[in-house]
Amino acid sequence: MHSPKAKNTGRRDGSPVLGGSFEFVSLTKPVNRSSPRHLLQRQGSDPTTARLRASESPLRRRGSGSSTGSASGQGPPEEDGIRLNPSLIGISLSSLLAIDLWLSKRLSVCACEDSSWGSVRPLMKLIEVSGHGIPWLAGAAYSLYKSDTAAGQEVMLNLLVGLLLDLILVGIVKAVVRRRRPAHNQMDMFATFSVDRYSFPSGHATRAAMCGRFLLAHLVLAAPLRVLVLLWVGLVGLSRVLLGRHNVTDVLFGFWMGYCQYNLVEILWFSPQTLQGLLGHLA
Numbered sequence: 001m002h003s004p005k006a007k008n009t010g011r012r013d014g015s016p017v018l019g020g021s022f023e024f025v026s027l028t029k030p031v032n033r034s035s036p037r038h039l040l041q042r043q044g045s046d047p048t049t050a051r052l053r054a055s056e057s058p059l060r061r062r063g064s065g066s067s068t069g070s071a072s073g074q075g076p077p078e079e080d081g082i083r084l085n086p087s088l089i090g091i092s093l094s095s096l097l098a099i100d101l102w103l104s105k106r107l108s109v110c111a112c113e114d115s116s117w118g119s120v121r122p123l124m125k126l127i128e129v130s131g132h133g134i135p136w137l138a139g140a141a142y143s144l145y146k147s148d149t150a151a152g153q154e155v156m157l158n159l160l161v162g163l164l165l166d167l168i169l170v171g172i173v174k175a176v177v178r179r180r181r182p183a184h185n186q187m188d189m190f191a192t193f194s195v196d197r198y199s200f201p202s203g204h205a206t207r208a209a210m211c212g213r214f215l216l217a218h219l220v221l222a223a224p225l226r227v228l229v230l231l232w233v234g235l236v237g238l239s240r241v242l243l244g245r246h247n248v249t250d251v252l253f254g255f256w257m258g259y260c261q262y263n264l265v266e267i268l269w270f271s272p273q274t275l276q277g278l279l280g281h282l283a
């Protein structure tokens, strides 16, 4: 990806302003402080350039531009490195986002009935429902209500806490980041909050990761079922991209966030005593 700045700041004679990786540094800076002496002299002879240089360069405003290391041939000063890093991070992020958008678009093969895998869309929507908040909240509340043992009630209460925590945290991140859903998404999901018009992170992915870890830690012990749980988590995430609901990074971050949310549930874990106190208050 090209930096817009890079197009405008090259020299008229086409020769590089600086060699190797430092060229980028010079392109992000208004003044070629580390340029050879004859270049500075040539630029200084142009009154417009000289005026711009004087007004734009923070170093010159501080009056230190003429005496820093690079101008005296000792290589770029420390400040060059400080400016280089954010630019490199910016470029890396832009590249990652471009790859993310391209890959997500290519993978959205069930985004509508006419898509290449449009016939699989109903199955993907079924997987979507399996990771929706309502069945999970209703299921956990019902199990809590029906549970006879203190241990069972404890587990279900904490699952309920985790699910509510997940809704709150995902809502906050979505509201802060405000990343739009992919353009190819059909907004035909049932029971959504207003923040669900945003896509980062995928609430289904966070819930699947958190509930997956919860199930593996407390409820599902048989090996074949544990594999099924892991498969379900993966399918929920994959279905978000195939349906065109999310970009790949929304789902990957969602998985990570859900994984961390489970740690939070473990830290907050409500004991039977706390549970009895709560139920005593409610009764």
Ligand SMILES: CC(C)=CCC/C(C)=C/CC/C(C)=C/COP(=O)(O)O
Pocket: 132, 133, 134, 137, 167, 189, 190, 191, 192, 193, 196, 198, 199, 201, 202, 203, 204, 205, 240, 245
């Ligand atoms: C009791 C109560 C507050 C239930 C709300 C459950 C609900 C409407 C959850 C929203 C689930 C949803 C559509 C999340 C969006 O998932 P993405 O993967 O598309 O971000």
